[in-house]
Amino acid sequence: IIPLEYHDQPELCFHHILDGKGRLTIIRSLAQNQKLRYTDFQKLITNISPRSLSTQLRALEEFGVTESYDFQEFPKHIDYQLTAFGRSMLPIIDAIYAWYDDQYIKEDCKRICQEE
Numbered sequence: 001i002i003p004l005e006y007h008d009q010p011e012l013c014f015h016h017i018l019d020g021k022g023r024l025t026i027i028r029s030l031a032q033n034q035k036l037r038y039t040d041f042q043k044l045i046t047n048i049s050p051r052s053l054s055t056q057l058r059a060l061e062e063f064g065v066t067e068s069y070d071f072q073e074f075p076k077h078i079d080y081q082l083t084a085f086g087r088s089m090l091p092i093i094d095a096i097y098a099w100y101d102d103q104y105i106k107e108d109c110k111r112i113c114q115e116e
Helices: 010-018 023-033 038-044 050-062 084-088 090-103 107-115
Strands: 035-037 066-070 078-082
Touching: 010 023, 023 035, 023 038, 023 050, 023 066, 023 078, 023 084, 023 090, 035 038, 038 050, 038 078, 050 066, 078 084, 084 090
Parallel strands: none
Antiparallel strands: 035 078, 066 078
16 A cells, blocks of 8 residues: 555655566566466566565555456466556556666666666
8 A cells, every 4th residue: 555645756656566576577467468377477477486476466456556356266266467557557667668678788777787
């Protein structure tokens, strides 16, 4: 849930929503695939633990970025997809990746990224 003091500061609000391991990758994966299951995320995001992946999926759902549909089957079958709110974030997220793709090839960015 977004702290009240962030409500008039869009950059902090946006950062709060995306501040979690793999959240950008989860959103971009859903944008490219429409619907994904938990096991799909495990294949796409290899540098995240199962527990952390579950935590991030729940957080994005709580923020209203994603929604899930539980088919009530065994084995468990849950589809995740972006909400309209989540899709509204895509132009900003795409711009972040475009900036990175454009700037990372420059030596200054490589130097800065390596120092941290």
